[in-house]
Amino acid sequence: MEDGMADPVTIKPYNGPAGGWGSAKSLAEILLREQVPLSGGTLLMHQNKPDGFMCVSCAWAKPHKPSVFEYCENGAKATAWEVTRRRITADFFAKHTVTELERWRDYDLEELGRLTEPMRWDAATDKYAPVSWDEAFQEIGAELKALEPKSTVFYASGRASLEASYMYGLLARLYGNNNLPDSSNMCHESTSVALPESIGSPVGTVLLEDFEHTDCILFFGQNPGSNAPRMLHPLQEASKRGVPIITFNPLRERGLERFTNPQSPVEMLTRSETRISSQYLQVKAGGDLAAIYGLCKALIEADDTAHAHGTPRLIDTAFIAEHAHGFEAFVASVRSKTWEEIERHSGLLRADLEQAARTYARAKAAMGIYGMGLTQHRKGVETVQMLVNLLLLRGNIGRPGAGICPVRGHSNVQGQRTVGITEKPELVPSGKLKALYGFEPPQETGLNTVEACEGILDGSVRAFVALGGNFIRAVPETGLLEAAWRKLRLTVQISTKLNRNHLIHGQIAYILPCLGRIEIDTQMGGRQAVAMEDSTACIHGSKGYAEPASPHLLSEPRIVAGIAQATLAPNPHINWDRWGRDYATVRDAIEATYPSEFKDFNARLWKPGGFRRPIPAAQCDWKTETGKANFITPGGMSADPDTEQADPDVLRLITMRSNDQFNTTIYGYDDRFRGVKGTRMVLFMNKADVARLGLRDAQTVNLVGAASDGVKRRVDGFRVLAYDIPAGCVGGYYPECNPLIPLWHHAGRSKVPAAKSVPVRIQKP
Numbered sequence: 001m002e003d004g005m006a007d008p009v010t011i012k013p014y015n016g017p018a019g020g021w022g023s024a025k026s027l028a029e030i031l032l033r034e035q036v037p038l039s040g041g042t043l044l045m046h047q048n049k050p051d052g053f054m055c056v057s058c059a060w061a062k063p064h065k066p067s068v069f070e071y072c073e074n075g076a077k078a079t080a081w082e083v084t085r086r087r088i089t090a091d092f093f094a095k096h097t098v099t100e101l102e103r104w105r106d107y108d109l110e111e112l113g114r115l116t117e118p119m120r121w122d123a124a125t126d127k128y129a130p131v132s133w134d135e136a137f138q139e140i141g142a143e144l145k146a147l148e149p150k151s152t153v154f155y156a157s158g159r160a161s162l163e164a165s166y167m168y169g170l171l172a173r174l175y176g177n178n179n180l181p182d183s184s185n186m187c188h189e190s191t192s193v194a195l196p197e198s199i200g201s202p203v204g205t206v207l208l209e210d211f212e213h214t215d216c217i218l219f220f221g222q223n224p225g226s227n228a229p230r231m232l233h234p235l236q237e238a239s240k241r242g243v244p245i246i247t248f249n250p251l252r253e254r255g256l257e258r259f260t261n262p263q264s265p266v267e268m269l270t271r272s273e274t275r276i277s278s279q280y281l282q283v284k285a286g287g288d289l290a291a292i293y294g295l296c297k298a299l300i301e302a303d304d305t306a307h308a309h310g311t312p313r314l315i316d317t318a319f320i321a322e323h324a325h326g327f328e329a330f331v332a333s334v335r336s337k338t339w340e341e342i343e344r345h346s347g348l349l350r351a352d353l354e355q356a357a358r359t360y361a362r363a364k365a366a367m368g369i370y371g372m373g374l375t376q377h378r379k380g381v382e383t384v385q386m387l388v389n390l391l392l393l394r395g396n397i398g399r400p401g402a403g404i405c406p407v408r409g410h411s412n413v414q415g416q417r418t419v420g421i422t423e424k425p426e427l428v429p430s431g432k433l434k435a436l437y438g439f440e441p442p443q444e445t446g447l448n449t450v451e452a453c454e455g456i457l458d459g460s461v462r463a464f465v466a467l468g469g470n471f472i473r474a475v476p477e478t479g480l481l482e483a484a485w486r487k488l489r490l491t492v493q494i495s496t497k498l499n500r501n502h503l504i505h506g507q508i509a510y511i512l513p514c515l516g517r518i519e520i521d522t523q524m525g526g527r528q529a530v531a532m533e534d535s536t537a538c539i540h541g542s543k544g545y546a547e548p549a550s551p552h553l554l555s556e557p558r559i560v561a562g563i564a565q566a567t568l569a570p571n572p573h574i575n576w577d578r579w580g581r582d583y584a585t586v587r588d589a590i591e592a593t594y595p596s597e598f599k600d601f602n603a604r605l606w607k608p609g610g611f612r613r614p615i616p617a618a619q620c621d622w623k624t625e626t627g628k629a630n631f632i633t634p635g636g637m638s639a640d641p642d643t644e645q646a647d648p649d650v651l652r653l654i655t656m657r658s659n660d661q662f663n664t665t666i667y668g669y670d671d672r673f674r675g676v677k678g679t680r681m682v683l684f685m686n687k688a689d690v691a692r693l694g695l696r697d698a699q700t701v702n703l704v705g706a707a708s709d710g711v712k713r714r715v716d717g718f719r720v721l722a723y724d725i726p727a728g729c730v731g732g733y734y735p736e737c738n739p740l741i742p743l744w745h746h747a748g749r750s751k752v753p754a755a756k757s758v759p760v761r762i763q764k765p
């Protein structure tokens with residue numbers, strides 16, 4: 001049980017808006033707790049500014065004319081978390097065995113502060129002991145050289161810079177594999193599979209400016225109030241202009257209801273709020289596929305009527321004739337679905353879907369925004385493609401104010417893919433790599449996250465190197481994986497803070513502590529800067545401003561270079577040492593590898609608002625096999641064959657983030673917007689389900705996995721909370737609920753774990 005202990009648990013509805021005074025207070029608390037010096041305030045002034053540092057929290061776009069305070073509550077919390085004064089030194093490790101630390105809560109591990117020197121686990125004492133960088137690199141290199149390349153995995157968590165990521169991808173390929181799973185495999189991989197087939201680009205087409213020109217926003221399964229708060233500003237502006245925002249979300253998320261800009265003195269003093277969503281549709285978990293079918297059906301039926309009466313068509317037939325493929329088959333599929341089925345699968349009413357479709361049909365330019373609520377389902381890929389279908393019906397891709405807008409997670413997760421962090425060799429310019437570095441890049445598809453887990457379970461994976469992240473906590477099937485993980489020969493964690501994955505470790509285990517992006521990074525080439533790509537494919541420079549947490553830290557490029565030099569045969573075309581000390585030279589290499597994306601990379605690094613790499617679909621240039629934008633008809637409307645059981649006691653569990661965490665990093669035990677204080681072990685439940693299952697509000701229950709695959713999955717000690725959530729769905733927090741997710745329970749083609757529809761049953765203790 002992972003309660004906050006220090007604070008009593010209270011649960012009462014939060015009536016404030018997103019942002020506002022609650023946000024200011026929460027931020028002040030964390031700055032104090034992390035003992036961030038007063039200059040922390042000055043530090044925040046550099047956040048997300050041209051010539052400043054790019055936020056280490058989310059990937060949302062950075063405006064080219066930033067406001068004085070271009071950060072949000074959670075971005076500032078992430079900064080405080082990184083520049084904390086707390087330190088974890090060799091003394092600490094000398095006092096505690098790893099087995100003992102395993103009993104600590106995740107929160108307490110990270111609260112120890114920043115890691116300060118490289119450590120190696122010592123089997124005799126079961127403690128981590130200091131080791132020199134050189135020794136660490138030599139042993140890691142020797143171990144990797146002794147292993148069959150296919151048995152090693154190089155994971156990346158989405159935060160490391162373009163420079164570090166490019167080097168890391170090259171390290172894996174020179175070593176001999178494409179085993180480069182990343183956090184995106186648990187996140188927007190459904191997007192990366194869906195969009196190339198639909199529109200020929202793997203990323204979104206919307207730019208920040210499009211918010212100024214849009215007439216309608218369709219908002220699916222993303223919680224901006226907690227996970228991309230800076231996005232509330234363009235949403236607020238749009239709402240003030242009278243732009244309808246139609247939200248699909250099983251939960252009524254505060255950031256999608258009302259917002260007070262904490263950086264506007266007038267709004268703060270007058271306590272004025274902006275309504276965000278104009279229509280809020282509480283779709284069933286996984287019901288979006290059916291809901292969008294409903295929107296398309298309503299639109300097509302209204303278009304039939306318009307056509308019959310000779311009034312203007314609602315379907316953009318000219319756009320479709322010129323740009324689209326597969327329209328007829330798609331329309332036939334839509335017509336074949338009955339409203340009864342649509343209502344049953346979506347949990348929404350026909351009348352509400354028709355109203356939303358009418359709003360959409362009136363808009364000249366509409367955009368579709370979405371997050372984990374669409375991608376983390378068994379039908380994640382199909383659902384993203386369905387949203388594209390809806391946009392294509394009215395020509396809403398490739399013109400101002402319109403487009404598709406996946407909201408990415410980690411601050412550089414999109415950029416890592418751009419520079420080669422991928423298990424798919426076809427996404428990498430192998431010919432270019434061969435010409436530049438004189439080697440044959442491996443052509444065998446590597447392991448993604450789920451496959452890496454399978455390899456760990458069956459013993460075929462022997463070594464795991466992690467460029468950031470907390471893999472063991474982020475993945476499904478915690479129980480089986482933790483046990484198998486300990487059999488790995490080698491685990492190497494490049495990290496800033498102590499986390500669970502340092503304690504659950506391999507037979508030879510290293511913690512390599514690195515500089516964070518906010519820290520000043522001085523190398524022989526002088527003060528260094530790095531680059532990232534935001535959610536809208538704009539690339540920004542980022543320069544640290546804080547003193548390094550310890551003099552013994554190395555930067556991520558230096559660490560990758562160190563491992564590469566110790567592992568790989570010398571290559572006359574690569575000077576790893578120079579790359580690790582002068583990142584401008586890595587940017588030159590990136591430009592040489594991707595000349596059209598990164599033209600004049602170094603010269604454009606500090607362009608305000610970033611420079612955008614070309615996104616052909618945004619110009620109606622469709623790089624698909626048909627040369628057109630494709631309507632892709634999904635197989636059916638059922639969200640999830642596993643949870644579509646007749647048994648009403650099997651519930652669909654949504655695992656999600658609170659307002660007080662960054663992924664597996666728990667900042668605190670409050671979720672202000674959802675009214676929960678002092679605990680994360682709550683189970684958000686529909687009132688009728690609470691009564692039907694013979695439970696009471698505040699009662700303690702256990703959750704067990706409902707999949708019939710013979711594996712026992714169970715998490716104990718949830719407090720029932722009657723909440724506004726559709727019947728049949730329950731909500732709980734990630735990562736506490738991860739032991740309940742079967743490894744095979746993932747999106748069909750993207751293999752993103754279906755973390756938003758986990759089949760579970762409630763058990764009374």
Ligand SMILES: Nc1nc2c(c(=O)[nH]1)N[C@H]1C(S)=C(S)[C@@H](COP(=O)(O)OP(=O)(O)OC[C@H]3O[C@@H](n4cnc5c(=O)[nH]c(N)nc54)[C@H](O)[C@@H]3O)O[C@H]1N2
Pocket residue numbers: 057058059074075187220221222223224226227228248249250251253283284285286287288370371372373374408409410654655656657658659661662663756
């Ligand atoms: N402060 C903070 N910022 C973050 C993160 C963080 O943990 N903390 N994480 C970062 C990362 S890596 C990512 S990927 C993003 C994640 O950001 P989000 O995409 O917002 O992720 P979640 O919090 O998991 O929740 C998604 C939302 O989907 C809704 N939802 C669940 N199931 C469904 C469904 O079936 N249909 C629909 N329509 N909605 C559904 C939930 O109610 C919730 O509002 O945020 C990034 N930014």
Ligand SMILES: Nc1nc2c(c(=O)[nH]1)N[C@H]1C(S)=C(S)[C@@H](COP(=O)(O)OP(=O)(O)OC[C@H]3O[C@@H](n4cnc5c(=O)[nH]c(N)nc54)[C@H](O)[C@@H]3O)O[C@H]1N2
Pocket residue numbers: 110156157158159160183184186187188372376409410467468469470471473474475494495496497498499514515516517556655656657662663664665734735737738741755
């Ligand atoms: N049930 C469930 N599971 C999920 C999700 C869900 O919604 N539900 N969401 C999934 C998603 S979207 C994602 S992205 C994954 C996240 O999975 P990960 O990316 O693996 O996890 P994080 O919690 O972001 O990693 C935190 C750790 O990163 C390290 N770190 C922080 N900053 C830096 C840095 O600058 N450099 C380096 N080298 N290390 C650093 C710290 O040591 C910290 O402990 O989880 C996935 N898992």
Ligand SMILES: [Mo]
Pocket residue numbers: 183186187188408409410
């Ligand atoms: Mo993510």
